[in-house]
Amino acid sequence: MSTHDQLRRRLGLGDSVVLGLGSMVGAGIFAALAPAAAAAGSWLLLALGIAAVLAYCNAMSSARLAARYPVSGGTYVYGRERLGPFWGYLAGWGFVVGKTASCAAMALTVGSYAWPDQARAVAVAAVVAITALDYLGVRKSALATRIIVAAVLAVLTVVVGVGLFGPHATAPALPERVGPGGVLEAAGLLFFAFAGYARIATLGEEVRAPARTIPRAIMIALGVALAVYVLVAVAALNTLGSAGLAQGADPLARVVSVAGAPELTPVVRVGAVLAATGSLLALLLGVSRIVLAMARDRWLPGALAAVHPRFGGPHRAELVVGAVVAVAAATFDLRAAIGFSSFTVLVYYLIANVAAGTLGAGEGRPARWVTILGTAGCVLVGCSLPRESAGAGLSVLALGAGWYFLRRERAGTTE
Structure with missing residues (x-):
């Protein structure tokens, strides 16, 4: 790889x-609580705790690997370097497909909150606008994300304050207990909201002093996100109860309304739009960098590896990813994308945990229990997701694996 292409x-x-x-504290917290409460009932906070522990293990493995391999590509690079080309490719394929679906879902979330009657048109416009912003360079994207994160955290602070201390807060009776499968399914859905720390690793080639910066950034971001999620979940349960929280697609807007502050409902809806916009911005950045890494290795067209001489980003990859997401948002109903994306991302982190387990003591290997628990957790939670999500994820991964072996055979290469 030439210096010009770096x-x-x-x-x-x-x-x-x-x-x-910007990736974690996004639309997930505005949308994922309701289906998670429907699955876990009164055990919602336990499901959140399981998702957080799994995210911590995955984050530790990703942080150590990112410090060892500070280049764009995330687990695509880690799997390739530690486990072999196929496993790196499978991680990259799963990430690109799953997160492309997640991008479309975020875009549709923007449209649904901003202008429900024209949700798809607004979604496509949002994708076009954010792709243009990403095209102008990652520093501009980081500045926009900083503004969005500050606004979303302010809105969530209002939700927490009203939900915990509002004069009309109520706590309806909790539903009957659910089985372990429901708790694990809820953990898988809530994990979707934590998965954004991977974006830091996929941007490894653009981070200064990556060996020190990436692990610290991942841990700080994960810790802040967990604190925010716990406070929001407690406030929502305090106001709506788990039964009330499970109803409707706008739980946080309902929190402020039921807690006696209906005038704040539009503010929460604006916050949801900003959150989805921030998630979409960071997701498009991350997916385009995985495409860049895979194009460098010729698993995707080599033209996608080009770096813009002025703006310093993978401009062709950004444009292609943006076009695919825009078509998906305009064409498909992606309300089940959370489950599908969660499954493929869990496979991505499964490979990351196994790869981290191969690090030597002098390579910054995480504690053994971290990689073991992370690996087992990815398998267990992934298998607990809805059957349709797991089936679709397995089908897409099998399709990608078939393409890998076909292309390798044509190229006459061997692992």
Whole structure:
């Protein structure tokens, strides 16, 4: 790879943390609580705790690997370097497909909150606008994400304050207990909201002092996101109860309404739009960098590996990813994308945990229990997701694996 094709290291600790928070503290917290409460009932906080532990293990493995391999590509690179080309490819394929679906879902979330009658048109417009912003360079994207994260955290602070201390807060009776399968399914759905820390690792080639910055940024972003999620979940349960929380697609807007502050409902809806926009911005950045890494290795067209000479980003990859997401948002109903994306991302982190387990003591290997628990958790939670999501995810992964072996055979290469 020539120096001309390398990305520029422009991101410090603050920008890296903000990009991670922009991915995590996004539309997931506005949307994932309701289906998770429907699955886990009164055990919602336990499901959140399981998702957080799994996210911590995955984050530790990703952080150590990112420090060892500070280039764009995330687990695509880690799997390739530690386990072999096929496993790196499978991680990259699963990430690109799953997160492309997630991008479309975020875009549709923007449209649904901003203008429900024209949700798809607004979704496509949002994708076009954010793709243009990403095209102008990652520093501009980081600045926009910083503004969005600050606004979303302010809105969530209002929700927490009203939900915990509102004069009309109520706590309806909790539903009957659910089985372990429901708790694990809820953990899988809530994991979707934590997965954004991967964006820091996929931007590894653009981070200054990556060996020190990336692990710190991942841990800080994950810790802040967990604190926010716990406070929001407690406030929502305090106001609506798990039964009430499970009803409707706008639980946080209903929190402020039921707690006696209906005038704040539009503010929460604006916050949801900003959150989805921030998630979409960071997701498009991350997916385009995985495409860049896979194009460099010729698993995707080599033209997608080009780096813009002025703006310093993978401009062709950004444009192609943006076009695919726009078509998906305009064409398909992607309300089940959370489950599908969660499954493929869990496979991505499964490979990351196994790869981290191969690190030597002198390579910054995480504690053994981290990689073991992370690996087992990815398998267990992934198998607990809805059958349709797991089936679709397995089908897509099998399709990608078939393409890998076909292309390798044509190229006459061997692992």
